[in-house]
Amino acid sequence: MAGARGNKQPVGTITRGTTNPNRLRRVDRWTVHTYGPLLRAAAPSPVVVDLGYGAHPVTTLELRDRLAVVRPDVVVVGLEIDEERVRAAQPHADPPGLSFARGGFEIPLHGLPAPLLVRAFNVLRQYDEGQVAQAWSRIVGRLAPGGALVEGTCNEVGRLGSWVDVRAVDGQPQPRSLTLSWRLRDIEAPSVVAERLPKALIHRNVPGERVHELMVALDTAWSRAAGHAPYGARQRFLATVEDLIGQGWPMLGNRQRWRLGELEVAWAAVAPRP
Template sequence: MAVRIPHQRPVGTVTRGTTNPNRLRRMDRWIAAVHGGAVRRGREAVAVDLGYGAAPWTAVELLARLRTVRPDARVVGIEIDPARVQAARPYERDGLVFAHGGFEVPLPGGHRPVLIRAANVLRQYDETEVRAVWERLCGRLASGGLLVEGTCDEIGRRHVWVALGPEGPRTVTFATRLGSLVQPSDLAERLPKALIHRNVAGEPVHAFLRDFDRAWAAAAPLAPLGARQRWVRAVRDLAADWPLDGGPNRWRQGEVTVRWEALAPRGG
């Protein structure tokens, strides 16, 4: 059944719409593993896949992954392009619907989502516009809700995202398929819009990636044991100088999460 919402002009612009099955698996698995408790405790069981693109695969997959932590989870896929919404209608099912909208995050009945996932949506915007979009989206969250906004490559091998609550940004997570990695700074090309232009000398994110590359190089003797062992050692060494969240269980997944305040742009 189609979601019916009051008529209003969507906020935002149409994206390229590029998508692929399983593209957002790293982000989804991190949400379920690290923030599954918040999803379970949320009064609302609804999550939003904002700007899912030309095909609805990511919304379908988000529902399946959230239901591993909350069986009554529901997902609303929201797209600013009405043609994409119509194309997604045949994939609607129990717990999954699609709606026309944008950054205003229209949900029926005044519901507020426990999660908004916005992947590969803000890359076409100016850096100066990001903060206002974050604030708008966080203002739509339910109490204790989470916004996850970031960027990945076309098949989800490399991904960087920011996690935000109603109070603002909390963490930045770097995630990769370790077998494809030459050095950690390869992930710089997937920095979200708030950080991608800050990967220059004098900015914290540049210093972080520099130190990560150095730790990776120092861990080279572990390379014969596999990229996973080398990554874990590099992250462990990095933790001596940078405020990391999580621990070895997440590091072994090819992830590292850094507190936002350590990477926040200077003067921003």
């Protein structure tokens, strides 16, 4: 991970930058649901950062529009290490609610309040697993009290992905949950999501690790729910989730979220083993 020289150079590495409209729709939908109450209760003009938005700022614009439904005065800042990407995004800026700046994990906000939320998607995939904790710590250290980091990855069209909800507890990162997301009619086996696990877990999908146990349990429950297939993938998935709950997996969320193809599990159930 690149360091900052005299606090002038952004901390991090330039990403590939690939993006597509609606690629992050699923995580945005979850963010609005999960953090809507926090945004509504925040002080005026809460700040949300989209870290590493890529070669085009379309997903940052979409984030601002989706959050504005629950908090019209939200301030969204898109940060990129690549100066050219920042310049290219400026025509899309809409002060004071939407701006773009150069920056990385140090989250420079140039006089704005500390961010309530940071979304970092498809950013850490290119890093080593051992660098994840450092990145989380650096970002969480910049959050407002009670703030959170949403960090994860998805495929190119956003139909398959996962993310970690990382809360700030006494200035330190405390992962709360892992969310897995599928477009249900595309599922052949739920474990396909393993190829899009966050960096903290993607190399842990091996026997002996908790996340691997979850992948096996998902596929097994999905197979047992085959009798629901004639009623559609959604009914089969709901039966799969109920099976997992019956086995003792600590599922969060509710039936409404599961119907959308979201499965949120407590972090302790999937956390890497030492």
